[in-house]
Amino acid sequence: MDQGDRRRVAWAAYEWAQQPYWALIATFIFTPYFAAGFVGDAARGQSLLGYAGAISGLAIAIFSPLVGAAVDAQRNPRTWLVVLAVPFVIASAGLWWAVPGQTAMIVPVLACLVVAGVTAELGGSVMNALLPIVAREGEVGRLSGTAWAMAYVGALISLFIVLFAFSLPREPLLGLSKALHEPDRIVGPMVALWFLLFSWPLMLSAPKPPPASGTRPLAELWETIRGLPAKPHMLKFLIGRMLLGDGISSFIAFGGVLAAGLFGWTTTQLGLYAIALSVTAGIGTFIGGRIDQKIGSKATVLIAVAVVLFGAAGIGCVGRDSLFFLFPVPPAVPGGALFASLPEKVYLGFSLFVGLTFGPAQASLRAWMAELAPAGETGRWFGLYALSGKATAFMAPLVIAFGTTLIGDQRIAVAVSALFMIAGAAVLVRVPERRP
Numbered sequence: 001m002d003q004g005d006r007r008r009v010a011w012a013a014y015e016w017a018q019q020p021y022w023a024l025i026a027t028f029i030f031t032p033y034f035a036a037g038f039v040g041d042a043a044r045g046q047s048l049l050g051y052a053g054a055i056s057g058l059a060i061a062i063f064s065p066l067v068g069a070a071v072d073a074q075r076n077p078r079t080w081l082v083v084l085a086v087p088f089v090i091a092s093a094g095l096w097w098a099v100p101g102q103t104a105m106i107v108p109v110l111a112c113l114v115v116a117g118v119t120a121e122l123g124g125s126v127m128n129a130l131l132p133i134v135a136r137e138g139e140v141g142r143l144s145g146t147a148w149a150m151a152y153v154g155a156l157i158s159l160f161i162v163l164f165a166f167s168l169p170r171e172p173l174l175g176l177s178k179a180l181h182e183p184d185r186i187v188g189p190m191v192a193l194w195f196l197l198f199s200w201p202l203m204l205s206a207p208k209p210p211p212a213s214g215t216r217p218l219a220e221l222w223e224t225i226r227g228l229p230a231k232p233h234m235l236k237f238l239i240g241r242m243l244l245g246d247g248i249s250s251f252i253a254f255g256g257v258l259a260a261g262l263f264g265w266t267t268t269q270l271g272l273y274a275i276a277l278s279v280t281a282g283i284g285t286f287i288g289g290r291i292d293q294k295i296g297s298k299a300t301v302l303i304a305v306a307v308v309l310f311g312a313a314g315i316g317c318v319g320r321d322s323l324f325f326l327f328p329v330p331p332a333v334p335g336g337a338l339f340a341s342l343p344e345k346v347y348l349g350f351s352l353f354v355g356l357t358f359g360p361a362q363a364s365l366r367a368w369m370a371e372l373a374p375a376g377e378t379g380r381w382f383g384l385y386a387l388s389g390k391a392t393a394f395m396a397p398l399v400i401a402f403g404t405t406l407i408g409d410q411r412i413a414v415a416v417s418a419l420f421m422i423a424g425a426a427v428l429v430r431v432p433e434r435r436p
Contacts, residue, residue: 019154026117031257076208081126084119092116148363152281167266233432238385241365247422248362263341297367305425307354314349396420
């Protein structure tokens with residue numbers, strides 16, 4: 001294995017290292033527990049998570065382009081990967097203190113969620129900037145899709161560990177107490193340890209970006225932003241990615257919270273749901289990387305978004321005791337068989353359908369950006385890419401938070417997410433496949 005192969009493996013391993021955070025904390029296990037278990041009121045918990053997401057999005061919007069510009073100017077991705085890893089590990093481990101009934105810990109736990117979310121996104125931005133450097137020529141989309149698929153395998157393994165070591169056994173491993181929801185809370189320290197185990201290869205071997213045109217990162221970043229009108233294809237791409245990314249992120253973030261609120265799913269049910277979704281997502285992303293290489297990133301993104309929207313529409317029409325707002329059905333029985341009610345089965349079916357395509361949509365967006373970004377400026381452009389993914393990210397969670405508070409229906413999250421995705425796809429249709 002030559003140096004290039006080792007760097008590609010290290011790059012993919014970093015994606016593998018990060019993915020359990022998104023699966024265990026941000027989506028399937030901890031945030032549903034936070035809303036329905038720790039806070040004790042799913043609607044109020046969803047509102048609090050929405051406000052935390054808004055704060056995270058604002059922080060990422062401010063810092064991601066600055067970090068990207070600094071990487072370009074100082075050519076020091078290894079330093080940034082290490083600096084961002086420290087608060088990420090501490091904040092993730094701190095989620096262990098979300099003890100049920102300890103309402104005084106709500107704000108500190110939310111702070112840990114914000115710090116972990118911000119540092120995860122910034123670390124991902126640095127990693128993304130390295131994609132066109134480590135990938136073989138003509139294989140950016142393939143490497144992006146393969147790494148994303150590998151990451152889903154990592155998420156799957158971490159979910160199996162949670163399920164079979166902590167949730168399903170009558171006596172959980174390490175003597176964890178189910179009464180104190182320790183199988184839910186252990187995912188924080190577990191994510192921290194997993195990240196430390198698998199992120200270090202890229203921290204040690206990340207290549208330096210090509211020399212940038214200057215050495216003034218802030219000034220050059222501002223010049224890049226000011227010059228966007230002269231690069232209309234980049235401006236349209238960033239706006240479309242901003243809206244589409246916000247919609248997909250919100251949909252993923254609130255999917256598990258919605259299921260926990262609608263059906264009262266426990267850690268076991270959420271873990272099984274997450275495993276099924278991760279399997280379909282991994283398969284879809286692996287295939288999507290090959291499709292991307294055949295038909296291009298643009299076509300792959302637009303097809304995937306159309307499928308995601310179809311699945312999201314179906315999920316939004318599932319209620320506790322009704323389907324499509326017209327047909328009454330028996331609700332889920334607490335403590336009954338797994339996924340026994342019709343609403344649960346329909347929800348699960350549409351979710352798996354969506355799972356096949358939201359991975360390819362995100363992986364191909366990243367590959368599309370790598371094809372559009374000017375050579376030698378990938379750090380600052382991927383900083384703007386992260387910014388575009390979070391510039392309005394505070395809006396979607398904020399609208400979801402307000403809507404949930406006012407209406408009291410958690411399905412508002414699906415409607416808001418779908419609107420953002422539709423708007424983003426409408427803009428991206430007009431963006432070229434590659435740099436003009």
